[in-house]
Amino acid sequence: xxxxxxxxxxxxxxxxxxxxAAAGSAVGLGNIWKFPYMAGDNGGGAFVLIxxxxxxxxxxxxxxxxxxxxxxxxxxxxxxxxxxxxxxxTSHAWRLLGWGGVVAGVLxxxxxxxxxxxxxxxxxxxxxxxxxxxxxxxAGKLFADLIASPLTLIFWHTLFMVMxxxxxxxxxxxxxxxxxxxxxxxxxxxxxxxxxxSLSQGSFMLGVEFMFTPDxxxxxxxxxxxxxGQAFFSLSLGMGAIMIYGSYLSQHASIARTSFAVAFADxxxxxxxxxxxxxxxxxxxxxxxxxxGLIFNTLPLAFGQMPGGVFFGTLFxxxxxxxxxxxxISLIEPAVAWLVERRGLTRTKASVVCGxxxxxxxxxxxxxxxxxxxxxxxGKTVFDMLDFLTSNIMLxxxxxxxxIFVGWSMRESSVKDEIAIQNPTLYSLxxxxxxxxxxxxxxxxxxxxxxxx
Ligand code: TRP
Numbered sequence: 001x002x003x004x005x006x007x008x009x010x011x012x013x014x015x016x017x018x019x020x021a022a023a024g025s026a027v028g029l030g031n032i033w034k035f036p037y038m039a040g041d042n043g044g045g046a047f048v049l050i051x052x053x054x055x056x057x058x059x060x061x062x063x064x065x066x067x068x069x070x071x072x073x074x075x076x077x078x079x080x081x082x083x084x085x086x087x088x089x090t091s092h093a094w095r096l097l098g099w100g101g102v103v104a105g106v107l108x109x110x111x112x113x114x115x116x117x118x119x120x121x122x123x124x125x126x127x128x129x130x131x132x133x134x135x136x137x138x139a140g141k142l143f144a145d146l147i148a149s150p151l152t153l154i155f156w157h158t159l160f161m162v163m164x165x166x167x168x169x170x171x172x173x174x175x176x177x178x179x180x181x182x183x184x185x186x187x188x189x190x191x192x193x194x195x196x197x198s199l200s201q202g203s204f205m206l207g208v209e210f211m212f213t214p215d216x217x218x219x220x221x222x223x224x225x226x227x228x229g230q231a232f233f234s235l236s237l238g239m240g241a242i243m244i245y246g247s248y249l250s251q252h253a254s255i256a257r258t259s260f261a262v263a264f265a266d267x268x269x270x271x272x273x274x275x276x277x278x279x280x281x282x283x284x285x286x287x288x289x290x291x292x293g294l295i296f297n298t299l300p301l302a303f304g305q306m307p308g309g310v311f312f313g314t315l316f317x318x319x320x321x322x323x324x325x326x327x328x329i330s331l332i333e334p335a336v337a338w339l340v341e342r343r344g345l346t347r348t349k350a351s352v353v354c355g356x357x358x359x360x361x362x363x364x365x366x367x368x369x370x371x372x373x374x375x376x377x378x379g380k381t382v383f384d385m386l387d388f389l390t391s392n393i394m395l396x397x398x399x400x401x402x403x404i405f406v407g408w409s410m411r412e413s414s415v416k417d418e419i420a421i422q423n424p425t426l427y428s429l430x431x432x433x434x435x436x437x438x439x440x441x442x443x444x445x446x447x448x449x450x451x452x453x
Contacts, residue, residue: 005074015249015258018248018253018258020181020184022242023184023265023266024184024323025245026234026235026236026262026265027265027323028324029119029324030233030234031234031323032295032320033119033320034230034234034292036278037292037294037295039051042226042227043218044210044211046223047227048212051227051230055231055234057433057441058442059235059263060259060260061438062399062402062438063237063242063259064255064434065402065403065406065407066237066243066246067246068419069243069406070243070245070249071251071418073243073247074247075337075341076247076342077097077098077102077240077243077334078101078342079098079338081095082098088414091409094405094409100394100398100401101334101398102240102338104238105239105241105333106361108386109331109332109358110359110362111365111383111386113164113358114157114383115324116321117157117159118147118296119320119321119324120156120317123317123318126310126313126314129310131304131309132304132309134301134304136284136297139297139298142300143296147369148370150367150370150371153366153370160324161355167329168329168332168333168354169347169348176329183322184323187269187316187319188272190312190315190316191272191273192272193312194276194277194280194302195272197276197280197306198279198280198302201279202283203279203283204279206278207274207280207282208279210282211278232395232396234270235266236330237395237398237399238396238397239394240334241333242330244337245330245333254420255418256426256430276302277295280298281298286298332355335350335354336350368381368384396442396446397442400442403438406434407431407435408435415431
């Protein structure tokens, strides 16, 4: 058996630290900003159902596989894959998986930072009382004005990138654990406050119905692909983020239990966010399928009406920024760790290089909401393209390859040794999922989308 690899970047102080970091990566804009508008765009219930199925059948097994690879390789995803290929005697082409992840991470962060910038700007709006008794039209105009101004967007995008570089430069676990430990539960509590408000508005059941009554006639390629992509995006899977966090995980922690905890927390927050937002959408007769502006057009209405709205609204957007922050770190970490390992850069230099590059790419997204709005390809703006390419194609493809590598290419003895699932039934179940169910499902969805079946 090959000797165990060790990480040059350090190790988590405990299993809880890993859960917190992985949950911090998973819970972010994907849960609160993206999940509701994706559900809204795709007709609600059917999307939510497929999303949940994808979390259980694809997300969980792949998350376990990804953590397992990280812990076994203990380096950046590129070098982890390289080392594992050598140890397992398989094709070096698997290294591409690591590369794909670095590229996907940078592309995702480029637009993620712009949207996190919207949240930053809403911290300011909320704290200065802009939401007080705001009307639907005024809320709509506030958001439209924000995205129409490239300079304002660039300002907030820059601020968020600087925040990200700052933390990444200091090393992964400094401060991150504490931030996640206190801020994530607070975010959950604030979503509950919003749900409380939604409950008082009389349209709560309309929201519940929208989210949980699947209309099967609405299921088409788009819904399938979006739901699968959203499951990968929300759990931070398929690009090495979870792999690199796994590389800092101690040898004794249970991968199965840890992954379950992370997936459960992430999914709960997304569902709660939906339950907070849709009743408001229906109470004000807004459009559920209005796209990326959904929460920015609806939440100010709720904060503008509820008692203590300035306080709750400001706190909510502050926490949303923190959630985005702990996610953005994991998006850029694979690229940074690779530059440190391969090019021998200091962490600070590597973070600045990656950050500046990502910032530049992000300008494409900034302009796609205003001056480049009419530049589209297949009806998609730069932002739409980046989001589609990463969430719907690159992440599921990454997940597919991870499953094939773990299920078919690695020796079973290595897999068994590293994943260390004690219960034999559970192990067999996971193995069947990774070997057959996951790859076949992703493959079929892809084939279906390109119209082959
Ligand atoms: N999961 C995060 C969210 O929901 C986004 C994210 C962080 C991510 N790291 C990732 C998505 C890695 C895909 C891959 O907001």
